[in-house]
Amino acid sequence: MKTLNIIGAGRVGQTLGRLWQQSDVFTVQDVLTNSSDSAQAACGLMGAGIPVTQMAQMRSADVWMLAVPDAQIAVVAETLAAHQPAAPTSGPPIVFHCSGAQSSASLALLAALGWHTASAHCILSFASAELAIQQFPGTACALEGDTSAIAVLHSAFTAIHARCFEVASEDKLLYHAAAVFATNFLPVIQSVAEDAWLAAGVPEDLIPGLRSSLLNNAVANITRLGPAGALTGPAARGDVAAITRQAKAVTQWDAKAGAAYEALSALALRLAKAKTETSPTAASKY
Numbered sequence: 001m002k003t004l005n006i007i008g009a010g011r012v013g014q015t016l017g018r019l020w021q022q023s024d025v026f027t028v029q030d031v032l033t034n035s036s037d038s039a040q041a042a043c044g045l046m047g048a049g050i051p052v053t054q055m056a057q058m059r060s061a062d063v064w065m066l067a068v069p070d071a072q073i074a075v076v077a078e079t080l081a082a083h084q085p086a087a088p089t090s091g092p093p094i095v096f097h098c099s100g101a102q103s104s105a106s107l108a109l110l111a112a113l114g115w116h117t118a119s120a121h122c123i124l125s126f127a128s129a130e131l132a133i134q135q136f137p138g139t140a141c142a143l144e145g146d147t148s149a150i151a152v153l154h155s156a157f158t159a160i161h162a163r164c165f166e167v168a169s170e171d172k173l174l175y176h177a178a179a180v181f182a183t184n185f186l187p188v189i190q191s192v193a194e195d196a197w198l199a200a201g202v203p204e205d206l207i208p209g210l211r212s213s214l215l216n217n218a219v220a221n222i223t224r225l226g227p228a229g230a231l232t233g234p235a236a237r238g239d240v241a242a243i244t245r246q247a248k249a250v251t252q253w254d255a256k257a258g259a260a261y262e263a264l265s266a267l268a269l270r271l272a273k274a275k276t277e278t279s280p281t282a283a284s285k286y
């Protein structure tokens with residue numbers, strides 16, 4: 001079985017380490033974190049691994065996972081390149097990080113030494129390792145990097161029931177920005193809506209109910225009908241005059257919210273137009 005060294009064993013590192021160990025995909029070998037206590041706790045949860053306190057203590061391994069925070073990836077890669085652990089007998093080692101926003105280019109110093117480099121981003125909110133271990137099967141996983149590394153990671157992630165797909169290095173930023181649109185902007189937009197309601201005199205005690213019913217209905221409609229099918233409001237009706245008047249009112253209240261209203265309305269009109277072109281009878285129903 002291939003050996004796996006882990007640098008950074010928090011939510012993602014522990015989850016993957018545990019799943020790979022218990023599925024006999026990799027043998028978790030040496031585990032390095034910031035503190036010896038957290039490395040020890042991680043090995044306990046994974047049921048495998050030797051906690052170490054310095055990179056110099058790490059033995060050669062077939063695969064290295066850097067599951068450190070994004071800001072630490074390049075720093076750790078630089079230290080690893082300077083440390084130059086011996087190559088395993090099976091050939092050049094594979095090293096990958098788990099960031100969605102960075103590509104394998106962050107590991108360029110190791111690639112220059114002949115290592116196979118990749119990134120593997122699992123589209124799951126790893127709230128805690130204990131929860132993520134249960135939730136992981138079926139998780140989509142974006143692989144990017146060199147062909148040999150992707151081949152090994154594809155079979156390793158598939159063995160723990162991830163659904164792998166490849167993203168080109170040059171598309172990694174756009175790929176991750178899409179996830180920001182899909183999830184991170186939702187609370188932002190909701191907070192603008194709630195502030196605007198309050199500014200317009202909507203009673204504060206009605207806000208939680210509005211939040212819950214509108215969001216629940218939107219999620220049900222989008223998952224059932226798709227984004228275009230679920231679109232309602234002035235853009236769905238093609239009511240450009242109403243959009244212009246509302247954009248002005250929002251801008252007077254808050255300039256940044258007004259700019260967002262205009263940009264999102266332009267995208268909403270584009271979505272409504274695409275829907276009308278594919279299904280002409282759908283226009284002006286909403």
Ligand SMILES: NC(=O)c1ccc[n+]([C@@H]2O[C@H](COP(=O)([O-])OP(=O)(O)OC[C@H]3O[C@@H](n4cnc5c(N)ncnc54)[C@H](OP(=O)(O)O)[C@@H]3O)[C@@H](O)[C@H]2O)c1
Nearest residue numbers: 008009010011012033034035038067068070098099125126
């Ligand atoms: N959380 C998510 O939902 C999620 C989802 C997909 C991808 N990711 C990606 O997965 C990666 C890890 O995220 P995470 O959420 O698992 O982070 P995390 O829970 O904060 O864990 C980070 C781990 O890295 C260790 N660490 C930090 N700096 C280090 C250094 N210089 N050297 C060695 N170890 C170091 C920490 O050790 P200590 O505990 O001792 O400080 C900890 O074990 C990131 O690239 C992130 O973008 C996260």
